[in-house]
Amino acid sequence: MCSLLRGEEMCLAQLFLQSGSAYDCINELGELGLVEFRDLNPGVNAFQRKHVNEIKKCEEMERILGKDILIFNIQYGNNPICLFIEFKLLEVELGEVTRNKEKLQRNLLELTEYTHMLRTTRNFVQRTSEVSVFISGLIQRTKIEAFERMLWRVCKGYTILSYAEVEEYLEDPDTGEPTKSVVFLISYWGDQIGQKVKKICDCYHCHLYPYPSSNEERTDVVEGLRTRIQDLHTVLHRTDDYLKQVLMKASESVYTWVIQVKKMKAIYFILNLCSFDVTNKCLIAEVWCPVNDIPTLRRALEEGSRKSGATVPSFVNRIPTNDTPPTLIRTNKFTSGFQNIVDAYGVGNYREVNPAPFTIITFPFLFAVMFGDLGHGVIMALFALWMVLYENNRKLKNTRNEIWNTFFEGRYIILMMGLFSIYTGLIYNDCFSKSLNIFGSGWSVKAMDADIRGNRVLTLDPNVTGVFRGPYPLGIDPIWNLASNRLTFLNSYKMKMSVILGVIHMSFGVILSTYNYLHFRKKHSLYLVFLPELLFLLCLFGYLVFMIFYKWLVFTAKDSRLAPSILIHFINMFLMQGDGVQPLYPGQTGLQVFLVVIAVLSVPVLLLGKPVYLYWLHNGSHRLGMYRVRFDFADEFLHQAIHTIEYCLGCVSNTASYLRLWALSLAHAQLSEVLWTMVMRVGLRMDTSLGVFFLVPVFGLFAVLTVSILLVMEGLSAFLHALRLHWVEFQNKFYSGTGVKFCPFSFSLLPSSFEHDGLL
């Protein structure tokens, strides 16, 4: 409990690691996740650190593994250098194989194009002239029109171009996409024209092939090409098989390698944070370590030294320090959710009171006050229970869906919220906007004895005997659900409830600050800060709560005409005007004046008490000749002034802020009622047998809207407002939340770029 209430006690320790066993010792510490390393070389940038080369190698290995290129199953030692050499060899080999494959594919493409060209040009009509020369080749289909136009413009009719499209799609070696090509045949005469034509062909990236002069030559060439193509196909096939085999073998061990590389990189990063001692033989590391874990730390170092076979063991030394240690709060799977929502506001200072153990109950309770519906609470609790019972199911734990992960991480919070909602739903007597009548209502219509045929609306009068028989024992009377002035009663009840709960919650927060003052030995704060704060809060708002209870207990229906408005009395208290209205009780004016005077007096005590006391302390010791840290009165006074103003104004605004408990519960109840009246009742009112069939889709709609609007939307809304009440109204009474979280060096906490790429 001490840990969850306050955080662990931490100490600064120095580790002396022998150079040979440093790697293994840090490996052990990484497995255990005990300590946080401090940077002993803060002035050095990343490129000047000692192990920067090893880290570069690790990053390259990660890159290679990321490209899915891997190693043969060669035996490698744990030595990081060995592993790296294997990686490099593998990369070279696979690079070669891939390049060869590309060359072969290019070759294949050329031969295929040549074959197509020969086949297509056979059908072209030829002009058998001695003078004309032929150029033949292939060009991409998209470029053929531009090519033709260019040829015409440049050569002006001294060339004849015939072309035909190839039916198959050929793979373009540069982009790898299938493209359509066109076979063309140019016949021209004259040398200059020839050069121009060749230049144009170059420009348009045509693949030119020699044109056979006679038919026999053509058939020979075609035969030759066919054999070569067949051979190439076989070779390519074999290369593919080889590549597949290699990759299959290595893929079996890729996960272990990825983890190994991750760990290696982390260890070298930590080694970079250490510094050498004077003799240059020993590595010194400074760590933050929980005091209770020092024996475990010692054992880990011994284990590491033993594994590396060092003769001189590494050891740990605790050193005193004035720096503030980071905050460590140990949590289990239940408390971690609540600790997370507290930490989201701010991690606590070292050994400051942690609001989390109280948040476990007050947060779901305040949520339930705003959510308060029995039926919805049951659904929420069942959903959370399902998540909790199946929490070890891998599929639920390891999805990539961010939103689901958020809900899953908070499954215990949702379970508590659901359970409390069931209770508050019972008290509000609200189950899917209907009330339960378990004990029998306290109001009786029969006793009213009114003319039921005549009256349109009947208001039950509690003054008539027998009409009101006593308060409903568990919550709100079910008759209010049937009444048209329901909201008048409920609003008054819920507003007063919100104020009562708010003042109690805030007082609890103020009282928690005493823990801090006592722990940090600031007894003067107890009298000069805590006491004025508490008096201010209780004299004003505590008295308001008292008046609410007093009115509830003392004023009955008989004096309903004289029933005072509490708000008017409260305002009059400040204005010191007690004459206009009837006093609530004898001596009220005197008591109220007394309370206001105390509250007003506590403000200057709060404002000046602490700075003046500290100034007096500082001056007193100065006279005794002791050395003290320079005390800045102005700074301290300003700080205290801001605190006083914030607190006093905050008391008023925060009390009003708790009225959101009323507002949200009203909104939820109204939404629930609208859904029932507009959706479900329509289905239930149909009398015909058709109504049975009609009810099925109506219920479906009702269920979908209940879950999406009332559970998800209202749930999120109430969650947010309950969180705000905790973060602002409760925590600003005692919590500063400006600490640093303890991040131990642990392999399980390392982020991995592989996880983002989906490889792990």
Added chain:
Amino acid sequence: MAELGFVIAMSVMTLFWGIIGGVVPWFIPKGPNRGVIVTMLVLTAVCCYLFWLIAILAQLNPLFGPSLSTDTIWYLNYHWP
């Protein structure tokens, strides 16, 4: 009669939440989680009891009664005691 009902309800609830908040914590076995569990029990008892208390005190001395429509009056007249 009405008083009796109120007294019974008051004592039952006070006893119930009093046991949960005041007696059960003594029986929680010693362990690392004892502190958290005790805090949870006490806070639950306080919150729930207070919430119920506010609800019943608000209805103890009602200053006005519910307004019912004709259909409701007719039904309640014959079906509720």
